[in-house]
Amino acid sequence: MGRKALASVLAVAAVLAGCDSAPEPAAESAVLRVLAGSELADLEPVLDEAARVTGVRVEFTFTGTLEGTETLASGEADGAFDAVWFSSNRYPRSLPEADRRLGDEVKIMRSPVVLGLPEAKVRELGWDRTRPTWADIAEAAGQGRFTYGMTDPSASNSGFSALVGVASALAGTGDAVTPDQIDAVAPAMTRFFSAQKLSAGSSGWLSEEYQRRLAGTAPGPKVDGLINYESVLRTLPTPLTVVYPADGVVTADYPLTVLTSASADARAAHQRLADHLRSPETQRRIMADTYRRPAVPGVALSDEFAVRDLVELPFPATQDAMDALLRAYFNELRRPSRTLYVLDTSGSMQGERIAGLKSALVALTGADGSLVGRYRGFRSREEVTLLPFGTVPGRPRTFTLPPGDPAAELARISAYAEALTARGGTAIYDSLVRAYELLGDPDPARFTSIVLMTDGENRNGSPLTAFERELRASPSRAVPVFTVLYGESHAADMTRVAELTGGEVFDARSSSLAEVFRDIRGYQ
Amino acid sequence: MKRRLSIALGVVLLVAVIGVIVFDRDDETPTRDVVVRGVIGSEKLAFFRDERVREAFAAHGVTVEVDTAGSRQIATTVDLAGYDFVFPSSQPAAQRIQRDRNVTTAYTPFQSPMAVATFAPVVEVLERAGVIRDGLLDVGRYLELARAGTRWDELPGNTEFRARKSVLITTTDPRDSNSAAMYVAIASYVANGNAVVASQDAEARLLPELTGLFLRQGYAQSSSAGPFEDYLVAGMGRVPMALVYESQFLGRQVRGDGTIQPDMRLVYLAPTVYSEHTLVPLTDPGDEVGRLLTTDDRLGRLAAEFGFRTSDPGVFADVMAEHDLTAPDLVDVVEPPSFETLERLLDGIEARYS
Structure with a gap:
């Protein structure tokens, strides 16, 4: 279930093709370390079979296309991975620094959006x-x-x-x-x-x-x-x-692409694996099991595909x-966001933790210039409320980013974040109820969501059950809450809140708060 | 040749000590073997990976391992350390490597004219538009359509292929790949009033039009196997016209592997250029591969079976005849511009990508 507390939605490392106790490995066994799009997880049975036949076991690390491109372009993928496998190489190929690290690409399957x-x-x-x-x-x-x-x-x-x-x-x-x-x-x-x-x-x-x-x-x-x-x-x-x-x-054409930095062994493993995946039997299996179209000439599309000849847009x-296009989408075209952050500023947040919170917020005001970060900051037309809490809910402060250049308002958010101080107790659910009051009935013209970040258990005010009661009383107000595990937060309760509201749990205990805040932006 | 052999054997003796097995050449008993590594244009991959080709090399004690890259990539960005030869798809790319690495030897064992892989309905539409005549695609007429930004659904009387996409030949990325460079050679000749581009004035004048032929297509793949495979797999809606080496299409017809469907057509460009696949050796074993490709009868015949026009035209003609295929003698063939001119045109196009 996707409900499990995820380490990070965008960087889940998973070893997929396990070594079944194959009696006789057909070829020299090898591990191919692949940076890949997470939707490839459904190929697990196919890759298990591939490992038995070819001896090449795929070790996936999942990432998004832009993030993966950044990993390539920065050189971080050199030595850490042997191959990349995204749904398309169009984006990485557009960046010279990423492009030059891509070697042989072999298309494995196709699926139109x-x-x-x-x-x-x-x-x-x-x-x-x-x-x-x-x-x-x-x-x-x-x-x-x-x-x-x-x-x-x-x-x-x-x-x-x-x-x-x-x-x-x-x-x-x-x-x-x-x-x-x-x-x-x-x-x-x-x-x-x-x-x-x-x-x-x-x-x-x-x-x-x-x-x-x-x-x-x-x-x-x-x-x-x-x-x-x-x-x-x-x-x-x-x-x-x-x-x-x-x-x-x-x-999407799913090119399995070996990196130019890969060793000769890895290149050979890449080729063995690609040959197997492109064999007519495997192509037909992928088509039947995952409903992706074959990528190999001569393997006919099954009758299940009613529309066969699709025009491809340039x-x-x-x-x-x-x-x-991305800039326009976020700042002009999509529905604007209404975002409320419920932020734990209790005494236990003192020191590194509050510093981490500050820099996570500041990163969203434009300080993160990375390929992905550029599109994950607060956007034009967005309304952002910051609600710090301690023993009681603090005073909310709302920032309205204008259409066009929001630089001045972003600077104000940044200044506000820098001035946050940690003191007092932890009134999680009083603060969450307050957040719901502040949002009222969500405006359907906006994407409305709450981020709840806390580093401890609820110590003050009403308990979780009180929040549950509130929620039952006014279901029309249901706003998804994206909860963030930090420090000693109560994982089960945070999961419950996410479940109740249609949100999701993010874990900032093993990665930085800034990364998690950035990932959550994809849902806002 | 004798001298080269003895040098090769000297190398072999040294190499044998560190455990590489090499064949003995005299009685063809496989006792020892040299592994030779090369970077090649992707359109030759199927040839080098073919079992019969591997056997033909093995008979001479050679195992060839290849990586693929676009021909311009081979000439510019690929790190050639550890490779014994490069085998790009054109003379301009080979010449650049020869110059950069001070290599005087080169082998041109086979060549292939540029052509367009398309579909019967598209041929009908283009015949009606006066672009295709007698099985030849008139590049001048095609460029007129491209210049006007005509879409398929705007062509008069077109009921066969009404895509809301511009009439453009799908090519590879001109920054990486030789086939795109060959396309520049053809288009620049025609757009220059049927004359090889030979002045910087002409280059500057033609550059916007040439750039449009690529940038308007959008994303393009870096190796010529890409668009041809898309053509074979995804059909007319994805790739109505793919720029290909004739060999890519003929090779599949010869093999009769069922991938060339009944409605697929190979149309020749008028004018066209020949892509001369040129091997540049970087080491002695690499040189041996070039020599074998040029002189070994079995390899020559296999190359023809992969659709390449061999240095002995009789071999190619025989193979075509055996498979009831016709590959016309092309008369409207032009020379590519000089290496420097072509590079400057490609650099000019490249600059417009960023």
Whole structure:
């Protein structure tokens, strides 16, 4: 379950293909250390089989596309990994410093990023009879005729592909979209993204939360569909009907790419593994088990794929164009965020802990200039409330970031954070209840969420049960709470709060608070 | 050749001490073996990994291990330490490596003209538009469409392929790959009024148009195997026209592996250029590989089976005839511009990517 306390959603290291006690390893055994997109976790059985046949065991470390690109470009991947395996190499190839570290790439499978809706909704929209264009989809979205969830484009390739695809299609020139065309397509894109009611830092959490809301086990409003890979939409417990836009899609092609820094042994292992994965039998197995399309000439697409020949939208080649799109998405196009931070400033936070909190907040005001950090700060049009607490809830302070350049307001947030001091007790649930009061009934035009960071147990004021009662009394107010484990926080209670509110638990005990705050931004 | 052999044997004796097994050449009894490593253009990977090719090399006591990279990458960014030869897909790239590393030897065992892999419906649309005539794609007419920014769904009478995408040939990334450089050679010749570009004035004048042919496509792959594989796997919607080496298409037809579907077509460019696959040895064992590729009959025949036009045209013609294939004698062939001019054009295009 995705409900387990995650070390960090974006950097979970997992050894997937375990060494089953194969009686006779067919080839020299080797471990291939692969930096990969987390959606590859579903290949585990295929990779187990590959390990038995080829002797090459894959050791995954999961990351997002932008973060992985940064790891490559900075040189940190050299020596630490033998290969990368993202859903696409388009982004890393656009950065010379990352590009030059990529060696042989071998495409393993394909899956287009598309819109999935329940069959009844597709019929209602008439899209079972005529395939809509992205412009038609944007139009219907703007009219509120359907809602959807999508991953944060700076965290996950599915969201990123959708953003670029929609922009290219709406620009309609037939060419890769350029930065100077974004203004012209902004109104239609804003309509399109107005229907995005759910955002997530990972593709896995997105589909789980979608299903929880559908089943009523999470309190957030139900969302009609998802923008995601065809493979994800079709393998949900209740598969969605896939809408293939007539003007085209952006397709992930999963290139298993050896690094130029890899040893000769690793290169040989990469080739053995890639050859096995591209064998017709394995290609057919991947297709049957994961609903991804084959990548090898001569392996026919099964009849389950109703729409076979998809137009591929041009994807910009320059980092300029991609960055301009990401900037526009966060600061202009998507629904603005309403974000409230409930921050433990009790006595136990003194010293390093409060310093960590300060720098985590300051990083969100633009101090984090990393590839990913640039898109994870507070954004134009966002409303941010900081609510520090000790023995009682402190005085909230709200910052409203204007459209356009928010530098002045960011500076004020930064100054406020720097002035935080640690003293007093720990009134977690009184403060959380106060946060709910402050937010009132969430404005549907905004993404509203709470971050709860505490380094200890509740010592003052009302207990968790009081918060649960409040929540039951006014379910319409349910705002997801992203809880952060820090210091000696009570993991079980924090998990409970996240579960009750449709949030998620993040662990800052093993990574820095700044990293966790940055990751949570993908959900806000 | 004798002298080179004795040097090679001298090396072999030393190497044998540290445990590398090498074949004995006289009676072809495999007693000893040299492992030779090279970097090649990806379109030759299938050839080098073929079991029969490996056997043909093994008969001479040679095991060839290859890594692939774009030809321009080979000439510029790839670290060549530890490699015995490079085998890019064109003379310009090979010449650059020769110059940079002071190597005078080079082998050109096979060549292949640039062509376009496409689909029957696309051919019909382009015939109607006057771009394809008698199986040849008129590059001049094509450039007119590209210049106007015409989309497929804007072509008159087009009912076959109404994609809302510009009429553009899918190429590799010009920053990395030789096939894209060959495309620049062809397009620059035609856009220059059917004359090889030979002045910096002409370069400056043509650069915007040439840049558009690439940047408008958006993301492009770094090696020519990429777009051709997309063409084979994902079909017309993804890649209506792929710039390929003729050998990529013919090789698959010869093998009859079922990957060339009935509606797939190979269309030649008019004019076109020949890509001359040129091996530059970096060590003596690397030199041996170049020599074998040029002189060994079995390897020559295998190269033809992979669709390459061999230095002995009879070998290639025989293989085509045996498989009921026709590879026309192309008359409208132009020379690429000089190495310096081509590099400057490519650098100019590259500068527009950032």
